[in-house]
Amino acid sequence: MQTRHLVGLTSALLLSSVSWTASAQYGAPYGGQQGGAYGGQQGGAYGGQYGYGGQYGQAPGPYGGYAYPPPPRRTSRPKSTPLEVGYLYATSVAYGVGTGIWFDALVGIDDPGLQFIAPALLGVAAPVGVYFLDAPPMPRGMPSAIATGMVIGAGEGLGVASYQYVTAEEGEEWGFLGLATSEVIGSTVGGAAGWAFYHLFRPRPQTNMLIASSAVWGTLIGSAFGGAASNGDFSEANDSISLGGLIGFNVATAGAVGLSAAWTPSWNQLAWMWGGLGLGAVISLPIYFAYLGSDHDPRRGLIAQGAAGALGIVAGAVFLGKPDRGGDVVLNEQEERSRPPFARVLGGGLTPYRGGMGATLIGELW
Template identity: 40%
Template sequence: MHFLALRVGLAASVSAFLTFTADANAQPYPQPGYAQPGYGAPPGYAQPGYGQPPPGYAQPGYGQPPPGGYAQPGYPPYGQQPPYGQQPYPAPALTRGKSDKRGSEEMGFLYGMSIAYGVGTGIWIDALGKISDPGLAVLAPIGFGAAFPIGVYFWDDYDRFHRGVPSSMATGLALGAVEGMAISGLHWQHTGGNALTSKSFQGYSTLTFLAATGGGVGGYFFGEWLHPDPRSLAFIASGSAWGAISGTMLGAGFSTGDWKDAASVVGFVGYNAGIAATGALSTFYVPSYNSLKYMWLGYVAGTALSSVVYFFYIGSDSNPRHGLVANAAGGLAGLGLAAVLAADVKDDGDRRAGSFFKAPFQLGMTPVPPLPGTSMSSSPGGTLISAFGEF
């Protein structure tokens, strides 16, 4: 009897299991309305089809953000590109060299050059008016020397200069004025070097005034167009000085006749060549002020060290003036060496750490232990040498 009851109970269990399995295969899990609050899904969550959210609950496509995205301020919405001409992400804070604001040191440079330009303008007006009385002659230089920096102040206060514009204007004023004086001096030297007359001084002062004015106007438009780094302009100004000094020494050293004629011509060419060379380099290289300091030290040191050549002229019949060629070559060599060694030197406060010299690649050495199960005599191990960097 007990055995018969066991068989009946077992058959009922199997029948119930098969019935449940058949129903489960016939209807996907979970069924509509199956999920209840507290079972692991929110009210109304389950719907026909396993794993799909109810209408209106989720956006199309699993894992996508809601309309408008989760983007933070300054970032474009998910899946959208920023408008043409805009950055896809905001620029990092405190990024050196990217600010559009002019620096206070730029304005100091422009104030100083505007004072000099104003004084020079007053001298030019005195020359045109042939004013010889000292008390009256100083009025125009003093008046314009004060008016121009005051005008620059109100100009900047009304419409703030962009970054690089003040230093570009100041550099243009300086380079233009030197250009005018160099042309005037070149003409004076090659026309006999006679004493300056009132008429010749009028011409030279007019040429210098026009060249300085053109340099200042050109510097303004150059600054507005390119927004150059002020350090690039200091590099260009330094290049003009290196070219003029080296050219003058080369002309005087190589001359066989009147050394002043050759020195004035080659010095004038070197002045403009220095501007062109450093201007081209500044398009892809911006030295720091510390780098410029070391370049000047290298130039002066090279010129001074090359002066030992004059000891060899003692007791010699050669013209010692030819030693200026060695001075020019030594100065340029010292400049080039300092430029290479100090290329990565950064200014104080620069976020990027620099060094005197950055090797193009680095070497690494790692000891290699002996092979397992071998003796030191049969497999002593060794050293693994690796190189990485730019080749």
């Protein structure tokens, strides 16, 4: 043990001696006579490249010190607009009131004077939580991502509960408590998923609106296809309509999430996509005249309406809507590229310690 410490101490003294000797020998060239060469030329290089000309342009530190480049300039994302935050406020109020109604159903409160307490309290507490979440203001895309996640989660819960209701045997339906529970669970999980979606992909508000709109479009078109595929009594078509709407909801939502990785619509394109859906449904209405006096089931006409609505959405995005200007797209791409990476190594060097030498690594984590 004494030999190991003696060797380590000797090594440390030797390295310190070498460092002191190097500093004494080259102190003039680096800091004095040739300060113009290294302090000017090298300092200019480091000063121009890294902004450390005054500090690192004079002499390198002992044990191979580095002139660390400065951390990247953290360009803050644009702040969310009042309209986007208002979307989250409105969603949070609905979430709070709905959660209060679910609580009343869960504990069995049926007194009219007591039934309004929980919905009122939670309906106020939820937007108050948004107020504190928005201080400082949330970046663009975060409020709409959270709100869209809550809306889609609630829609998923509604679709599941509705399909269970129309397909369950008599007396086995979930009832109102099952519906409310499905809504609360879905919206809560959806809000958390929206928050995670923002931090993973940094979507713009247009992307979040595309996803929310696609959920509605998928439900409408899927319900039309489900109704067209139904047979028998019209009252029995509810099963197919509910199943078709639930499938369309999930397929369209997943498709919009995948599409958002490659394309972000403009507000004008989103508006025309809604308009294209309406135009397709209206233009296809005359198909039902073909069923007058025919033995064919007019429900099959829903196929034409669903297909026309889907084509109208595509036409609204491609032909009718105007995309964002190229300069706006470039600006947004530059903003995204300016974000620092998750982890970044800035430099390092050798570090003496008692009994030997070590290494130091300097970096930063996002």
